[in-house]
Amino acid sequence: xxxxxxxxxxxxxxxxxxxxxxxxxxxxxxxxxxxxxxxxxxxxxxxxxxxxxxxxxxxxxxxxxxxxxxxxxxxxxxxxxxxxxxxxxxxxxxxxxxxxxxxxxxxxxxxxxxxxxxxxxxxxxxxxxxxxxxxxxxxxxxxxxxxxxxxxxxxxxxxxxxxxxxxxxxxxxxxxxxxxxxxxxxxxxxxxxxxxxxxxxxxxxxxxxxxxxxxxxxxxxxxxxxxxxxxxxxxxxxxxxxxxxxxxxxxxxxxxxxxxxxxxxxxxxxxxxxxxxxxxxxxxxxxxxxxxxxxxxxxxxxxxxxxxxxxxxxxxxxxxxxxxxxxxxxxxxxxxxxxxxxxxxxxxxxxxxxxxxxxxxxxxxxxxxxxxxxxxxxxxxxxxxxxxxxxxx
Amino acid sequence: xxxxxxxxxxxxxxxxxxxxxxxxxxxxxxxxxxxxxxxxxxxxxxxxxxxxxxxxxxxxxxxxxxxxxxxxxxxxxxxxxxxxxxxxxxxxxxxxxxxxxxxxxxxxxxxxxxxxxxxxxxxxxxxxxxxxxxxxxxxxxxxxxxxxxxxxxxxxxxxxxxxxxxxxxxxxxxxxxxxxxxxxxxxxxxxxxxxxxxxxxxxxxxxxxxxxxxxxxxxxxxxxxxxxxxxxxxxxxxxxxx
Numbered sequence: 001x002x003x004x005x006x007x008x009x010x011x012x013x014x015x016x017x018x019x020x021x022x023x024x025x026x027x028x029x030x031x032x033x034x035x036x037x038x039x040x041x042x043x044x045x046x047x048x049x050x051x052x053x054x055x056x057x058x059x060x061x062x063x064x065x066x067x068x069x070x071x072x073x074x075x076x077x078x079x080x081x082x083x084x085x086x087x088x089x090x091x092x093x094x095x096x097x098x099x100x101x102x103x104x105x106x107x108x109x110x111x112x113x114x115x116x117x118x119x120x121x122x123x124x125x126x127x128x129x130x131x132x133x134x135x136x137x138x139x140x141x142x143x144x145x146x147x148x149x150x151x152x153x154x155x156x157x158x159x160x161x162x163x164x165x166x167x168x169x170x171x172x173x174x175x176x177x178x179x180x181x182x183x184x185x186x187x188x189x190x191x192x193x194x195x196x197x198x199x200x201x202x203x204x205x206x207x208x209x210x211x212x213x214x215x216x217x218x219x220x221x222x223x224x225x226x227x228x229x230x231x232x233x234x235x236x237x238x239x240x241x242x243x244x245x246x247x248x249x250x251x252x253x254x255x256x257x258x259x260x261x262x263x264x265x266x267x268x269x270x271x272x273x274x275x276x277x278x279x280x281x282x283x284x285x286x287x288x289x290x291x292x293x294x295x296x297x298x299x300x301x302x303x304x305x306x307x308x309x310x311x312x313x314x315x316x317x318x319x320x321x322x323x324x325x326x327x328x329x330x331x332x333x334x335x336x337x338x339x340x341x342x343x344x345x346x347x348x349x350x351x352x353x354x355x356x357x358x359x360x361x362x363x364x365x366x367x368x369x370x371x372x373x374x375x376x377x378x379x380x381x382x383x384x385x386x387x388x389x390x391x392x393x
Numbered sequence: 394x395x396x397x398x399x400x401x402x403x404x405x406x407x408x409x410x411x412x413x414x415x416x417x418x419x420x421x422x423x424x425x426x427x428x429x430x431x432x433x434x435x436x437x438x439x440x441x442x443x444x445x446x447x448x449x450x451x452x453x454x455x456x457x458x459x460x461x462x463x464x465x466x467x468x469x470x471x472x473x474x475x476x477x478x479x480x481x482x483x484x485x486x487x488x489x490x491x492x493x494x495x496x497x498x499x500x501x502x503x504x505x506x507x508x509x510x511x512x513x514x515x516x517x518x519x520x521x522x523x524x525x526x527x528x529x530x531x532x533x534x535x536x537x538x539x540x541x542x543x544x545x546x547x548x549x550x551x552x553x554x555x556x557x558x559x560x561x562x563x564x565x566x567x568x569x570x571x572x573x574x575x576x577x578x579x580x581x582x583x584x585x586x587x588x589x590x591x592x593x594x595x596x597x598x599x600x601x602x603x604x605x606x607x608x609x610x611x612x613x614x615x616x617x618x619x620x621x622x623x624x625x626x627x628x629x630x631x632x633x634x635x
Contacts, residue, residue: 007493011482018481018522217475221539224441224473225494226466389444 004227008235012205013242022204026243030197030251035258038193042186042262057139062086063106067114070106070122073147079140088123095125101133102126102140117155187354188328191347194251194285195320199292201247202240203313206296209236210386211309214393223392233297233386237379240293248285252278272356284349284364287371288320291342294378295319301385304393323347334359339366342374394419394454394577395440395546401448401601402435409435411601413449417579417594419545422572424592425581428629432601433581434474437550440579441471454545467495470544474551476535480524484515484534487523488541495542502541509537513567529560536567547571549580553587565591585625595621597628604628 016022060082064071074081084103086094091103105123113120122144126137153163204212213219223229256278299316303309323344332338334348345367352359385391395417402410410432417423425433438444440451442462450457456464478487485506492502510519513533518526523534532552539547549568553561568591571578582588588595589609596606605612605628609621618624 003496004494007490011479011486011490014486015479015481216480217473217477218479219475220438220441220443220473221471221476221491221535223443224466224469224471225491226463226496227494228463392438392443 002231004231005235008232009238012236012239026201026247029200030247031254034193034197034251035254039258056080057136060084060100060103066106066111077143091125095127187351188324191350192321192324197251198244198248199317202244202293205240205243207300207309209297210301211303211306215306229387230383233383237293237297241289244289249282252282272354277353280353281350285346287368288346291371291375294375294382298382339363340370342371396452399449400446403447413603415596415606417577419577420575421593422578422591423594424588425596426588427598431598434550437548468545470539470547472539472549472552478523483520484523485519487534488537491538492541505541513537546577551581585622589621599629
């Protein structure tokens, strides 16, 4: 590092540490905002998961007089029944309109056929387009089938046949998902927030390097100093990178603290977010810092004013989300080939670390190598752009 | 010492400079006079090496502005038209930053910074953040910043624009001191009176060309005008070619 780069770097650090706007965005954004948003969403999500399991199933029953035993069975199994008298058409329109969630229609035919030992029809009116009802409908159907199974077993016993005869196959599901494995979406959110706060940390510095200096009128005298422009911009990008790194580290540490207080077990995930994991995630995400600094500086150097630079950079900050969204939606698994994609590779590695999986050294090396290489290209582009005459505006 | 030879500069389709030649000597104050848009700032920016000329060449203290930009910048003190400070740094820190980038070592840096703060009567505000400065204080710090490495040649682009009377007087006094120290001072202005009050040599520029140059007496003789103002009006409006 040349003397000039050190001088520029030190001055940028000092100047920006005194700028309340920079401090707010670089340090407070990550430390406060991201965990707050994250904490709110997850505790909301886990509360909903807890609620929907414990909440009694509510079922509207029409024609209760035809099946008193069935209704008793349901109530014994914790179903809150509501009695109404509806025709099939009324029931359907009530469910479609959302006035009723689930309606069980029992008509006279049920009692007759049951008596005769024939399959007795029960109609469960459901709106499958309503996501919130899906779990309740499933529970209702399982209960009704259980009741049917009980009746069948009784009938067989009466005829001297073991009920096991009609169960030639028993399917058992062995769930191998680790508790933390179910949490891909939330983990995806977490890595995205980490990227965000990393970029926000360098946001104002990247703008200040070009558009800011120009608007303040300090760029021209600066360029007339006996220092190479490459040294000026490298010093500035190093300062940008320093703020980005600090912001990232603080955000990850804040996540580590916040996660201690979130009922993740209720969500079926276990948090693996001790200090060692925080540092490991920091290490795998760090190579993205020069890439982000180069990208933001290059974009900002095209803009004519602070304001324009801010709107462009707000768009740039959304870039790393695209590969992460893709991975979250598709449940992408880490592979050596995917490690060549910046932001996606950091997301996959960070996610593995959070799940408690070990990451192959090769993956970490490919991720760091390709990200740093692209970062170097962007830094060179930023340097080239800084050397244009048009930089003076 | 500045030597400018047939300088031309093109921005896209616009020819900002056609043919600008003049010299500015050590121990003299040279004024670059012209209307707004005549090409003064472009000329000064080529001298301070932030722009490259399309044709011709410019030499500062024996160094070519295109071939040896770093040497040129080392011997130059520049006060551009837009000369903003870093608001979150104090005046002293602003001055020291430029001194460090000029390669001054700590003892000399301290000495020069203190000397300039004293000479420009900045003592009361030097350790306050620059964003609260008055216009005059800002100019003084920008000047101190440009002079901290004791340049042989000083370029000032419209330095008096928007200044109050006291600040203008201070600036004139400083420019005269620099001349007394045998420095080469080149400054641009579109105000005739200012140039007349200060300059040993005048270069009048119009539409990217030098139309008249010389001492005030020579200019009066060349243009046949009764006073410098009339000479300026005649020359700048395209009366007499150089």
